[in-house]
Amino acid sequence: MSAIIEAKNLNLGYNDELVIKDATFSINAKEFVFITGASGSGKSTILSSFFGHLDVKSGHLNVFGVSMQRASKNRINHLRRSIGIVFQDYKLIKEWNxxxxxxxxxxxxxxxxxxxxxxxxxxxxxxxxxxxxxxxxxxxxxxxxxxxxxxxxxxxxxxxxxxxx
Ligand SMILES: Nc1ncnc2c1ncn2[C@@H]1O[C@H](COP(=O)(O)OP(=O)(O)OP(=O)(O)O)[C@@H](O)[C@H]1O
Ligand SMILES: [Mg+2]
Incomplete structure (x- = not known):
């Protein structure tokens, strides 16, 4: 089975600070995965990277076979059509009903x-x-x-x- 999400030696962070260090995992179709961890440990950071909201610092991240570190903006926009996301702060558009x-x-x-x-x-x-x-x-x-x-x-x-x- 090919994984929907595959991370290999993935490093994520902000500016000079690494939040996720050397993470290797995969998520397959029909899997229900919980990510747990203390506040500030990097759960939202990981989800942002799956959605292409955050650049990969180093290592590999593939989502639906698309390499997130190499994908163009267009490719990422297209990929997002297959993703449903609930942000921690919801990100509803307040001017819209x-x-x-x-x-x-x-x-x-x-x-x-x-x-x-x-x-x-x-x-x-x-x-x-x-x-x-x-x-x-x-x-x-x-x-x-x-x-x-x-x-x-x-x-x-x-x-x-x-x-x-
Ligand atoms: N935009 C940002 N710029 C700089 N640092 C950030 C940014 N977003 C998050 N961080 C830092 O990255 C670390 C991980 O944050 P993240 O939001 O991923 O944590 P979390 O596990 O989702 O926490 P919580 O359970 O509180 O939601 C924290 O130390 C945070 O301060
Ligand atoms: Mg969070």
């Missing part, structure tokens, strides 16, 4: 308008927030915002879901 936030990955993936509408409707029922479709993120509680972020991560039927917290 809930419906539009959830729809974003479907719009990026070129779904037809009617498909977007019905998919968002279903997801909002699922997260029990249909009645808040026209509200804005800052009008929602923290837990409600997190559910919106989860719905957005699922919206485009991604191959892998990265959930931070």
């Amino acid at each position: 809930i419906e539009r936030n959830v729809m974003l990955p479907m719009v990026i993936n070129g779904y037809k308008k009617e498909v977007c509408k019905s998919q968002v409707e279903k997801l909002l029922v699922h997260i029990k927030l249909s009645h808040k479709a026209n509200k804005f993120p800052l009008e929602l509680s923290g837990g409600e915002q997190q559910r919106v972020a989860m719905a957005r991560a699922l919206a485009h039927n991604p191959t892998i879901i990265l959930a931070d917290e």
Whole structure:
């Protein structure tokens, strides 16, 4: 079985500081993997690297067979279409209502308008927030915002879901 995510002697960090040192692991299709560790140990850093939000310092990281240290911006944007991600701080767009936030990955993936509408409707029922479709993120509680972020991560039927917290 070929791995969906494969890291070999991976080093990640910020400026001169290494956060993840010499990590080697792989994640296969249908696996459900938990990453645990103390606050500040590098869990979000690892997830950022899978999404191409953070450059690989050294070593190798392959996501869906794409080498993250060599991939072009275009390639990474394309790769992101297969990923659903819930950021630790949710990263909802505060100027957009809930419906539009959830729809974003479907719009990026070129779904037809009617498909977007019905998919968002279903997801909002699922997260029990249909009645808040026209509200804005800052009008929602923290837990409600997190559910919106989860719905957005699922919206485009991604191959892998990265959930931070
Ligand atoms: N943008 C950044 N610039 C510089 N250093 C950063 C940045 N983001 C994170 N760090 C540092 O990298 C280390 C790992 O941070 P990270 O956010 O990956 O931890 P974490 O395991 O997700 O923690 P938590 O459980 O608190 O979410 C921390 O020491 C943090 O200060
Ligand atoms: Mg974190």
